Amino acid sequence: MIRNFTYHRATTVAEALDLCHRYRDDYKIICGGQSLLILMRQGLVAPENLIDIKGLSELDYITYVPEEGLRIGAATTHRTVEKSLLVAEHYPLLVSMEENLASIQTRNWGTIGGNLCHGDPTGDPGPVFIALDGRVRLASKERERTLPIEKFFVDFFETALEEGELLLEVRLPPIPARTAAAYEKFNIIKNDQGLVSVAASVAVDETGAVCEDVRIVLGAAASVPLRAKEAEKLMMGKELDDKLLAKVGVKAAEEADPVADIHASETYRRELVNTLTRRMVKKAWDQAKSRLREEG
Numbered sequence: 001m002i003r004n005f006t007y008h009r010a011t012t013v014a015e016a017l018d019l020c021h022r023y024r025d026d027y028k029i030i031c032g033g034q035s036l037l038i039l040m041r042q043g044l045v046a047p048e049n050l051i052d053i054k055g056l057s058e059l060d061y062i063t064y065v066p067e068e069g070l071r072i073g074a075a076t077t078h079r080t081v082e083k084s085l086l087v088a089e090h091y092p093l094l095v096s097m098e099e100n101l102a103s104i105q106t107r108n109w110g111t112i113g114g115n116l117c118h119g120d121p122t123g124d125p126g127p128v129f130i131a132l133d134g135r136v137r138l139a140s141k142e143r144e145r146t147l148p149i150e151k152f153f154v155d156f157f158e159t160a161l162e163e164g165e166l167l168l169e170v171r172l173p174p175i176p177a178r179t180a181a182a183y184e185k186f187n188i189i190k191n192d193q194g195l196v197s198v199a200a201s202v203a204v205d206e207t208g209a210v211c212e213d214v215r216i217v218l219g220a221a222a223s224v225p226l227r228a229k230e231a232e233k234l235m236m237g238k239e240l241d242d243k244l245l246a247k248v249g250v251k252a253a254e255e256a257d258p259v260a261d262i263h264a265s266e267t268y269r270r271e272l273v274n275t276l277t278r279r280m281v282k283k284a285w286d287q288a289k290s291r292l293r294e295e296g
Contacts, residue, residue: 001041001043002037002040002041003043004049005046005047005049005075006048006049006050007050007052008023008049008050008051008052008095008197009052009055010051010052010053010056011055011056011165011211012056012058012138013053013056013058013059013168016029016051016053016056016063016166017139017140017141017164017178018141018168019049019051019113020051020140020141020164020165020166021140021141021142021164023048023051024163024164026047026048026049026053027047027048027049027050027051028045028047028049028050028051029051029053029117029166030050030051030052030053030054030114031052031053031054031111031113031114031117032054032077032110032111032114033054033114034106034108034109034110034114034225035114035115035118035120036114036118039083053074053075053166053234054075054111055075055185056074056075058073059073059074059075059076059113059168059169060073060075060076060077060080061073061076061087062076062080062081062084062087063086064086064090066174066216067174068138068171068173068174069171069172069173069174069184070086070087070090070171070172070229071169071170071171071172072112072169072170072172073112073113073168073169074111074113074114074166074168074169074170075106075111076111076112076113077107077109077110077111077112078098078101078102078106078107078108078110078111078112078115079098079104079107079108080109081094081095081098081112082094082098082099084096084176084180090174090175091132091172091175092180092274093128093132093183094128096198097124097128097183098124099123100124100185100187100190101124102126103294104178106118107150107244112125112170113167113168113170115168116129116136116149116152116170117159117160117161117167118157118160118256119153119154119155119156119157119159119224120157121153121156121192121219121220121221121222121223121224121225122194122197122220123219123225124150124183124194124197124217124219126183126217126219126224126225127183127198127199127218127225128181128183128217128221129149129170129172130148130149130150130153130199130215130217130225130227131181131183131199131200131201131215131216131217132173132175132181132201133148133170133172133173133201133215134148134149134170134171134172134173135147135149135170135171136149136152136167136169136170136239137167137168137169137170137171138160138161138164138165138166138167139165139166139168140162140166141162141164142164143245144168146171146249147160150225150227153224153225154224155223155224156223156224174211176203177289177291177292177295178203178204178205178206178208178212178288178291178292178295179201179202179203179204179213179291180201180202180284180285180286180288180290180291180296181199181200181201181202181282181284181287182199182200182280182281182284182287183197183198183199183200183280184197184198184276184279184280185197185198185219185276186276187219187273188231188263193220193262194219195220195263195269195272196218196219196220196221196258196264196267196269196272196276197218197219197220197276198216198217198218198219198252198273198274198276198277198279198281199215199216199219200214200215200216200217200277200278200280200281200283200284201213201214201215201282201284202284202287202288204288204289204292206286206292206296208265208288208289208292208293209239210237210238210239211235211236211237211238211239211240211285212237213236214232214236214281215227215232216228216231216252216277216280216281218234218252218255218256218273218277220258220269221257221258221269221270221273222257223257226255226256226257228251228252228255228256228277229253229255230251230254231248231249231252231255231277232250232254235248235281240281240282245278245281245282246278246291248277248278248281249273249274249275249277249278250274252273252274252277253270253271253273253274253277254270255271256270256273258270258273259274
């Protein structure tokens with residue numbers, strides 16, 4: 001049963017920040033609430049104050065500038081991202097990611113900001129945004145700051161948001177030349193929560209022969225979306241072949257820190273990490289080489 005709380009509906013970002021400051025000792029932000037309300041019904045979260053920012057048009061937008069990249073307001077729904085022509089043109093990976101994120105009903109109401117702030121390591125956007133070198137813009141009544149999304153996640157359902165702070169925006173830089181990214185999650189039922197997911201971004205050099213940069217991010221394989229940095233080191237400055245690819249998959253599985261639950265054992269999840277890492281790295285590599293040919 002949900003305990004009593006005081007509901008506040010913010011009409012501007014300034015008002016929302018004022019409310020966060022005023023009730024900083026005991027409040028929760030609701031921006032869709034599909035995850036938060038479940039926790040409240042289970043008695044795991046019982047805020048005295050609920051601050052609703054779902055209707056803030058100031059936080060509901062998608063913009064793209066070639067020199068700066070993509071900006072997504074925190075109150076933008078998953079469905080809006082999925083159907084955005086700007087996103088489809090410049091970041092098609094986000095469209096395919098959204099198409100397999102929960103149900104259409106959930107995507108119609110759930111927001112990008114709400115998903116990230118929930119801090120669930122099984123979420124889809126986190127690994128993809130990290131692979132794309134994304135940042136988040138955060139603000140309180142006193143200050144504003146930006147933070148790499150990789151550092152935004154702290155632990156299970158815990159983020160770097162401080163008291164009185166609000167997530168305003170996600171920023172993704174332009175995708176560099178000769179670079180491509182891929183993402184896949186393994187789930188038993190389509191659109192369901194993933195047992196494991198992997199996002200990979202690969203950049204090849206001007207010859208297309210060796211890896212110039214790489215990011216490998218594991219989802220649902222640790223308490224946060226996890227960079228497999230040791231696996232990344234194996235690829236730097238090298239040409240990708242089956243032997244190297246096998247080593248990268250094994251190393252990523254070793255770096256993972258999955259938990260066993262009713263859905264899958266730790267061993268099974270590590271095997272999934274191995275398989276998906278090899279698959280996504282190879283896919284991103286091939287797409288990066290294809291992009292090089294197109295750009296040349």
